[in-house]
Amino acid sequence: MEDDDPSLAKMGEKMIEKSVKYWGAPEKMNKVLFIASILDPRNKLEYVGGAFEDMxxxxxxxxxxxxxxxxxxxxxxxxxAKFSNASRRTSSLSDSSGQTSDSSSSNTSTKSAKVRNRIQMKRNKQDGTGLGGKSELEKYLSEELEPNDDENDDKDNFDILSWWKAHSPRYKILSEMARDVLAIPISSVASECAFSTGGRILDSFRSSLTPKLVQAVICLQDWRRNEPSPVNVEENFNDLMKLELDMVDSSKDSLVLDL
Known part of the structure; x- marks a missing residue:
């Protein structure tokens, strides 16, 4: 039996280290990821709770x-609260427009607007966090799961955004929340890797570059980014080497002058 490849073992250790970093401690996990799964009508709380117990x-x-x-x-x-505030602002705007349209009926329109506003706030309270009935969130979690007919298919054809759009009349507030949460792009790439250009400049072929040359390459990339012809490091290798030698010579000259 051949010995295991040490490079693969090292890669596995790094993968385990990353997994522990982001998923080892439950307290550090981003709860929005789990909320996105709960907002899938095929999963809801049953699937997420079962996954937690399994893990x-x-x-x-x-x-x-x-x-x-x-x-x-x-x-x-x-x-x-956001939905209620928006409803109050809409009612206030309708009050002001009604008062300017007819001064004789301003008192009547103001009273009717206040009544409509009170009714709307009461409905929002009942739909959102009412004490007498279930909230939209409680109704959603208590209903049956959507059938997952694509479990054995290679491609998942369930469109979750279309489902929420179709059920938005029933879940006016919860559908707004689902739209915002499900629009967040989920990536397994660490944030420091996704937003860093250093890893794309310093690869295995350029690991011997000096810091000054790396800075020159990054600046050159930024300057040429909007041009139609991209920078080709292989074709311009000789020019880059000459630039590095010139920078080294200038550094030596400055060092001699300082001494």
């Missing part, structure tokens, strides 16, 4: 699920 055990999984539910309810309450 961390029954007791710890139940605790994490409760934390996610609490976080989701808090987020939903913010959308309820």
């Amino acid at each position: 961390f055990g029954d007791e710890k999984g139940s605790e994490i699920k409760d934390e996610v539910v609490t976080y989701m309810k808090s987020m939903f309450e913010e959308y309820v």
Whole structure:
């Protein structure tokens, strides 16, 4: 039996280290990821709760699920408040327009607008966080899961955004929340890698570049980024080497002058 490749073992260690960094401690996990899964009508809380218990055990999984539910309810309450404030602003604008249109009926329109505003706020409270009935979030979580007919297919044809668009009349506030959460692009790439250009400049073929030459290459990339012909490092290798030698010579001259 051949010995294991040490490079593969090292790669596996790095993968485990990254996994522990982002998924090892449940307290550090981004709860929005789990909320996005809950907002999938094929999953809801049943799938997420089962995944937690499978990953961390029954007791710890139940605790994490409760934390996610609490976080989701808090987020939903913010959308309820935002929706209520928007309704009040709309009513205020309609009041001002009605008052300027007819001065004789201003008192009547103001009273009717206040009544409509009070009714709308009451409906929002009932739909959002009402005490007498279930909120939109509670209704959504208590309903049956959507059938997952594509489990055995290679391609998932379920359009979750179309589902929320079709059910937005039933979930006016929750659909707004789902639209915002599901629009977040999810990536497994670490943020420092996604926004850093250093890793795309210093590869295995350019690991011996001096810091000054690396800075020159990055600046050149930024200057030429909007031009139709991209910079080709292989074709301009001789020019870059000459530039590096010139920079080294200038550094030596400046060092001699300083001495």
